[in-house]
Amino acid sequence: MPAEERVLCFERKLLENLGLFQGLSLEVQQYFPVVTSSSNLVYRNRSEAENDRRYKQLIPYVLLICNDQILRYRRGKGGQETRLHGLYSVGVGGHISDEDHGLFSTGIANYWRRSRSRNPKKQRWP
Numbered sequence: 001m002p003a004e005e006r007v008l009c010f011e012r013k014l015l016e017n018l019g020l021f022q023g024l025s026l027e028v029q030q031y032f033p034v035v036t037s038s039s040n041l042v043y044r045n046r047s048e049a050e051n052d053r054r055y056k057q058l059i060p061y062v063l064l065i066c067n068d069q070i071l072r073y074r075r076g077k078g079g080q081e082t083r084l085h086g087l088y089s090v091g092v093g094g095h096i097s098d099e100d101h102g103l104f105s106t107g108i109a110n111y112w113r114r115s116r117s118r119n120p121k122k123q124r125w126p
Contacts, residue, residue: 005080006043008096009055010035043098061093 014034015021025031034040035058042055049057064071070090077085 005046005095006098007046007049008058008098009042009044009049010040010058012054012056014040015056046095057095059093059095061091063091 015031018031018034021027035056041058044052044055049055072088072090075084075087075089079085
């Protein structure tokens with residue numbers, strides 16, 4: 001039997017301290033450095049992460065926009081989330097698994113370095 005997927009999470013209390021929001025927040029500078037700091041991240045079994053309200057799952061999601069049009073596609077029948085099969089989506093993304101072997105932390109560090117070089121007044125990477 002395969003081991004259960006382990007997904008990247010952070011404690012919900014971080015959001016409570018920073019300011020809870022529903023849906024999407026564009027206050028990147030307020031949340032991003034805190035919820036992506038390696039000292040605040042932990043991998044948990046996905047089934048536990050889905051049901052334990054003390055934790056939030058870090059799920060990157062990307063919208064592709066060109067000439068004021070947003071990419072939309074119909075999901076296939078593959079993937080674990082059977083409830084999403086055949087439905088439309090306006091972006092791509094998903095859980096960060098421990099099987100990603102540090103791709104997330106490397107990508108985040110690179111993103112932060114690039115954004116700081118364009119705007120030196122931005123916060124320092126934690």
